[in-house]
Amino acid sequence: MNALVTRLDKTLIRRELWENRSLWIVPLVTLGILTVLSLYMLLAVLFGYSNAVNGNIEMMNGQHFELSNLPDFAAMDPNQITSLLQILPTSLGAVFAFIMQIVGFFYLLDSLYADRKDRSVLFWRSMPVSDLRTVLAKLFTASIVVAALTFAAAIAFELILLVFGLIGGGILGVHLWVLLLHPWGWVSGWLLLAYGLGAMTLWFLPYYAWGMLASSWARKVPFLWTVLPPLAIMGAEGWVFKTGHFARLWFGHAVNWFPRAFNLVSVRDGDLRVAIDPVTLESIGRYFASPELWIGLVVAAAFTAGAVWFRQNRSEI
DSSP: OHHHHHHHHHHHHHHHHHHOTHHHHHHHHHHHHHHHHHHHHHHHHHHHHHTOBTTEEEOTTSOEEEGGGSOOGGGSOHHHHHHHHHHHHHHHHHHHHHHHHHHHHHHHHHHTHHHHHTTTHHHHHHSSOOHHHHHHHHHHIIIIIHHHHHHHHHHHHHHHHHHHHHHHHHHHTOOGGGGGGOHHHHHHHHHHHHHHHHHHHHHTHHHHHHHHHHHHHOSSOHHHHHHHHHHHHHHHHHHHTOOOHHHHHHHHHHHHHHHHHSOEEEOTTSOEEEOSSOOOHHHHHHHHTOHHHHHHHHHHHHHHHHHHHHHHHOOOO
């Protein structure tokens, strides 16, 4: 029985990926574009190097930089190299995460609305699949699967940059091969990226569940049903009470996960930067002990229950 349920869940997720191909096509296209741009930059540097005069490289776009300014990784402190390897996948992951959150947003808008619009909901109701399992499969796809695709795309691009770096570094003499001698830097960087994506995904569950709830009740234009109710509450509060508590709650929750999940330090201008040890047991405990996290999960559970109810009772469009 458990094997049958597991197989059914996998089938539901495969269905989501098959019917919503943008979930995996967009990261592939993004990866391809970034790879082409990186290759262009590598060829620009190498082309300029072959035509360098007195160590002055002229780029294809007319800019210049000195060979003497290039870092020699063989002379760098091992701790600096480890820190670089830790922050690189997280930085790349932030790029892919931003793009994938947009893709996931539009996926959620269509997740329960499309079944009613094309009346395929009638077919799925005839199958031995509960509405709860269907909704959870869609929520799992929008959160965990999207995070996994983001992780895979970021790591793939990091490895592509490594290959380009080894080629260019070998020609320019910056000894990027030294990076291969720090395996813990690579592993810790990947673990840091996985932790960051996991923390962000868990924190964003109320937004994901809200998108599914709006998709489950909307009869037309689910985008408006997702966006307008929060904006209407913000506008009504500002007009009646002259306050912005709901706006700060709605938008503030989206960024509050970061200072709770990571160790931050304050610099002179007041900005917050990630510390040398971005993740410790203290930061992990602070994240999971945050009342805002657990309140958000309760709200997400309520929105998900609402989406299941509308899935059961909302007729096809």
